[in-house]
Amino acid sequence: MNPVQLKLSDEQRALVGAVRDLSHSKDFRGNSIKYLDGTYPWENLDALAEIGILGMSIPEEYGGSNLPVFDTALVVEEVAKGCYVTAMALMGMLGVQVRVISTYAPESMKRDILPKVAAGKVHLAVCMTEPHAGTDVPNYKTNTVIKDTHAVVNGVKTLISRANEAEWFVVFTRINGSPGRHGIGCVLVNRNYPGFEVTARYHTMGGEYLAEIQFNNVEVPLENVILREGGMKQLMSAFNTQRCLNPSISLGMAEAAFEEAIKYVRERTIRGQAVANFQGIQWKLAEMYRDIEAGRALLYQAALSANPFPDPYQAGVAKMFVNEMAIRVANEALQVHGGYGFTDDYPISRIYRGVRYGTLGGGATEALKDLVGKKLVNDFDPVDGFLSMGNF
Ligand SMILES: Cc1cc2nc3c(=O)[nH]c(=O)nc-3n(C[C@H](O)[C@H](O)[C@H](O)COP(=O)(O)OP(=O)(O)OC[C@H]3O[C@@H](n4cnc5c(N)ncnc54)[C@H](O)[C@@H]3O)c2cc1C
Numbered sequence: 001m002n003p004v005q006l007k008l009s010d011e012q013r014a015l016v017g018a019v020r021d022l023s024h025s026k027d028f029r030g031n032s033i034k035y036l037d038g039t040y041p042w043e044n045l046d047a048l049a050e051i052g053i054l055g056m057s058i059p060e061e062y063g064g065s066n067l068p069v070f071d072t073a074l075v076v077e078e079v080a081k082g083c084y085v086t087a088m089a090l091m092g093m094l095g096v097q098v099r100v101i102s103t104y105a106p107e108s109m110k111r112d113i114l115p116k117v118a119a120g121k122v123h124l125a126v127c128m129t130e131p132h133a134g135t136d137v138p139n140y141k142t143n144t145v146i147k148d149t150h151a152v153v154n155g156v157k158t159l160i161s162r163a164n165e166a167e168w169f170v171v172f173t174r175i176n177g178s179p180g181r182h183g184i185g186c187v188l189v190n191r192n193y194p195g196f197e198v199t200a201r202y203h204t205m206g207g208e209y210l211a212e213i214q215f216n217n218v219e220v221p222l223e224n225v226i227l228r229e230g231g232m233k234q235l236m237s238a239f240n241t242q243r244c245l246n247p248s249i250s251l252g253m254a255e256a257a258f259e260e261a262i263k264y265v266r267e268r269t270i271r272g273q274a275v276a277n278f279q280g281i282q283w284k285l286a287e288m289y290r291d292i293e294a295g296r297a298l299l300y301q302a303a304l305s306a307n308p309f310p311d312p313y314q315a316g317v318a319k320m321f322v323n324e325m326a327i328r329v330a331n332e333a334l335q336v337h338g339g340y341g342f343t344d345d346y347p348i349s350r351i352y353r354g355v356r357y358g359t360l361g362g363g364a365t366e367a368l369k370d371l372v373g374k375k376l377v378n379d380f381d382p383v384d385g386f387l388s389m390g391n392f
Pocket residue numbers: 125126127128129132133134135136158159160161162204206210357360361362363364365366367370
């Protein structure tokens with residue numbers, strides 16, 4: 001087998017370079033401190049809109065540039081180096097919600113919504129989690145009843161990102177009370193529809209707010225019901241995009257943590273020499289670097305599997321590894337800062353808090369272990385070995 005080395009194209013290098021310049025700029029990083037109090041990252045998103053980033057996942061006929069999931073992952077990684085809160089909000093413009101709308105919504109809604117998303121004028125949210133059921137998808141209670149002329153949505157969703165800012169909500173909902181996982185489809189709800197209400201807000205350790213939303217007899221046109229019963233398969237297929245973008249945030253933050261660690265240990269001295277000179281510190285750096293590179297390889301492979309959405313198992317394995325790796329790396333990076341790392345004056349404390357998100361959202365680690373473990377028990381062939389998983 002010939003060794004394959006991943007090389008970015010000239011266009012990808014230019015794209016990553018432009019986003020890196022922005023995310024390393026003084027304003028962008030300065031804003032990341034302001035956003036810790038829950039302020040929505042409008043300025044940073046506007047700056048990303050100006051260089052065409054918000055339309056990356058949107059087909060050209062609706063004002064976007066329709067780039068593959070891999071390019072999107074590269075961009076999210078760069079943004080996360082500068083600001084976790086912005087990267088999370090950006091995921092809302094590039095991730096599952098926009099993929100669901102551009103794949104399954106009727107033409108009229110695509111024409112109405114997508115160009116505004118690409119221009120940064122309309123923001124999107126996805127509503128899956130319910131107060132009693134997050135990973136427990138078969139027990140979602142939100143229900144949409146289809147009538148002759150319209151549909152009616154009732155239910156409660158919680159821990160929703162961008163609930164105060166988004167105009168359109170991609171709502172995972174039971175259709176006509178159909179039970180179990182199969183009974184779930186998808187409805188688009190506008191925040192201005194009567195009966196839509198944000199009923200609680202939670203400030204997070206990462207900085208952003210999450211919120212609870214109630215749908216009380218919300219009437220929607222029939223065309224807003226974009227997937228009926230049995231739609232969960234299509235929804236999860238699109239959701240695999242999120243399983244790559246979420247760890248892209250973790251990867252970017254692990255790299256940012258590493259950069260901060262290197263800077264600090266080169267400058268800080270103990271007994272007249274740089275902390276970087278101690279073998280114990282160099283071993284930490286070597287291990288952090290090794291883990292980041294291993295995570296990058298897994299994640300890029302998963303993102304490159306997209307056709308149009310990433311392979312669920314490759315994305316699941318990458319997400320499990322990269323999320324946990326980034327938490328370890330951020331922890332070690334904070335450790336080499338000594339006590340200053342625990343203060344708000346160094347970026348590492350902000351990185352350490354944000355990076356904790358990864359294993360929780362976008363498919364919790366334990367749920368992904370279930371998914372991958374079942375696949376291995378059923379499909380791994382000890383004779384063909386790792387080739388039997390079809391990753392190569
Ligand atoms: C920053 C952030 C942003 C978010 N944004 C959104 C959003 O925009 N939209 C949205 O819908 N949701 C969002 N969420 C919610 C997130 O998707 C859920 O928190 C997640 O799905 C887990 O659900 P839960 O919190 O109800 O935990 P539970 O499902 O109650 O899980 C509790 C624990 O049990 C574990 N567990 C689950 N299954 C198994 C198993 N089979 N074996 C062993 N352990 C298991 C879980 O991993 C977890 O550790 C966000 C969460 C965070 C932290």
